Amino acid sequence: MQRWAASVVADVNALATAWGSVRGGWRSAWRDASQFLSHRRALIDTEAPTQEGVRVVLRTRMRLTGDVQTDILRSWLNGTSPAFVDELVRRHFSSVAAAVQGWSVVPAGIRLGSLCTVALGIIPGSAYSIRLALRAEWQMLISALLLNWWVLSGIAIAVFGFLLRRILRLWLQWKFRGGLSIR
Amino acid sequence: MDSGFDLTGTARSLLNIEIKTIVRDNMTAEPMPPLPHALLDIAGYYAGELCALGVDLAIYFAAAPADPSMITLAWADNPNSVSELLTVCADTFDRLRWAAKNASKAQGPQAVRITPAKRILLDRIVNNCDAIKEMFKRLDPSTAQFIGKTRAQLVGITIRRGSYAVQVDDLIALQKMWDIGVEEIVAQTLVHVTGDITMRVREALGRPGSETLFAIHRQSIDVSVACWHYLLDVIREIAGATVRVLLGRTG
Numbered sequence: 001m002q003r004w005a006a007s008v009v010a011d012v013n014a015l016a017t018a019w020g021s022v023r024g025g026w027r028s029a030w031r032d033a034s035q036f037l038s039h040r041r042a043l044i045d046t047e048a049p050t051q052e053g054v055r056v057v058l059r060t061r062m063r064l065t066g067d068v069q070t071d072i073l074r075s076w077l078n079g080t081s082p083a084f085v086d087e088l089v090r091r092h093f094s095s096v097a098a099a100v101q102g103w104s105v106v107p108a109g110i111r112l113g114s115l116c117t118v119a120l121g122i123i124p125g126s127a128y129s130i131r132l133a134l135r136a137e138w139q140m141l142i143s144a145l146l147l148n149w150w151v152l153s154g155i156a157i158a159v160f161g162f163l164l165r166r167i168l169r170l171w172l173q174w175k176f177r178g179g180l181s182i183r
Numbered sequence: 184m185d186s187g188f189d190l191t192g193t194a195r196s197l198l199n200i201e202i203k204t205i206v207r208d209n210m211t212a213e214p215m216p217p218l219p220h221a222l223l224d225i226a227g228y229y230a231g232e233l234c235a236l237g238v239d240l241a242i243y244f245a246a247a248p249a250d251p252s253m254i255t256l257a258w259a260d261n262p263n264s265v266s267e268l269l270t271v272c273a274d275t276f277d278r279l280r281w282a283a284k285n286a287s288k289a290q291g292p293q294a295v296r297i298t299p300a301k302r303i304l305l306d307r308i309v310n311n312c313d314a315i316k317e318m319f320k321r322l323d324p325s326t327a328q329f330i331g332k333t334r335a336q337l338v339g340i341t342i343r344r345g346s347y348a349v350q351v352d353d354l355i356a357l358q359k360m361w362d363i364g365v366e367e368i369v370a371q372t373l374v375h376v377t378g379d380i381t382m383r384v385r386e387a388l389g390r391p392g393s394e395t396l397f398a399i400h401r402q403s404i405d406v407s408v409a410c411w412h413y414l415l416d417v418i419r420e421i422a423g424a425t426v427r428v429l430l431g432r433t434g
Binding site for chain 2: 071075
């Protein structure tokens with residue numbers, strides 16, 4: 001129970017963090033997540049003025065395989081004051097962290113969505129069942145419940161909530177297998 | 184284009200993270216081209232680097248002998264380019280592999296140009312060529328249309344999305360090779376899930392003045408380690424029960 005509650009809190013935190021992300025909220029989190037599903041990596045570029053104009057000076061690729069590659073433009077590194085480099089590097093890696101945090105919106109969203117749907121089904125049905133149990137005969141309870149539209153729809157919604165996570169997982173696996181559009 | 188993807192293998196690879204820092208002279212925003220062009224790009228990078236080191240690649244790409252392992256390495260001050268002889272086939276990478284291998288173990292006055300950093304690069308060329316040769320064995324029959332083609336011949340072909348299939352794991356490996364090319368990795372850190380950390384830095388990074396570069400690598404490590412659990416969480420949710428056993432906690 002404790003672990004389950006901690007998981008819910010962690011998922012809510014993940015969504016809240018994505019909302020306040022330096023990269024621009026849920027929209028950017030979704031963009032990062034779709035890039036991840038398509039390419040199985042996050043690619044974060046940071047531009048800065050150089051002698052040849054504004055160019056990409058820092059690029060980080062964080063691949064799903066656990067491979068992280070940061071490229072630095074030599075001319076920018078050699079021709080820029082260390083203080084400015086430090087500041088830009090700090091901002092760059094803040095963006096990298098935000099982009100990868102955005103990925104966690106997908107599993108957190110799926111888990112919370114499934115949980116909320118189950119709760120949506122269980123709560124009205126349970127409330128009605130308790131009320132009926134207090135008023136009706138115990139022998140009549142089961143048959144009364146099975147004839148009640150609210151209870152039946154609650155059960156259906158709760159089952160759908162349980163299935164939702166599996167359905168979304170299958171969808172993600174399908175997206176995943178069909179991704180990597182690097183051609 | 185891609186077929187099959189081993190989520191368990193991906194999860195297993197996430198038990199380590201590898202952080203690399205590279206200093207480049209140029210950075211372009213272009214994505215990796217279609218598979219045959221990407222293979223020729225990689226072959227071109229390796230051939231260019233070997234020529235820049237003074238390896239006479241032309242003798243490796245001469246019609247005979249057929250077995251490149253039997254060729255004796257030769258040096259040249261201005262070696263001829265072999266870019267027009269590179270084709271989409273395992274043989275091209277086999278020839279590049281043996282040229283790099285022989286250059287790596289070369290002795291004598293000509294070999295002084297092979298610095299320790301270049302030796303690491305030559306080892307990478309050998310390993311990547313071997314990996315690509317193995318990929319050719321797994322290629323789908325739909326890629327047969329590109330086999331043996333030079334760049335000039337490929338330019339005349341319209342390569343349509345979905346007209347060929349490649350294993351996703353191979354594409355990921357190829358993308359990494361294409362991304363890195365022949366750039367020197369100035370710092371590389373491997374963090375194991377057990378807590379072991381291995382760091383390899385270029386000699387130059389230990390000299391005064393390279394503090395900024397070292398600080399960038401350190402920040403990259405910090406962010407990567409901090410974000411590691413997000414990667415694991417995503418894989419766990421997508422892959423489901425099989426991978427959860429490997430990764431532990433259920434969500």
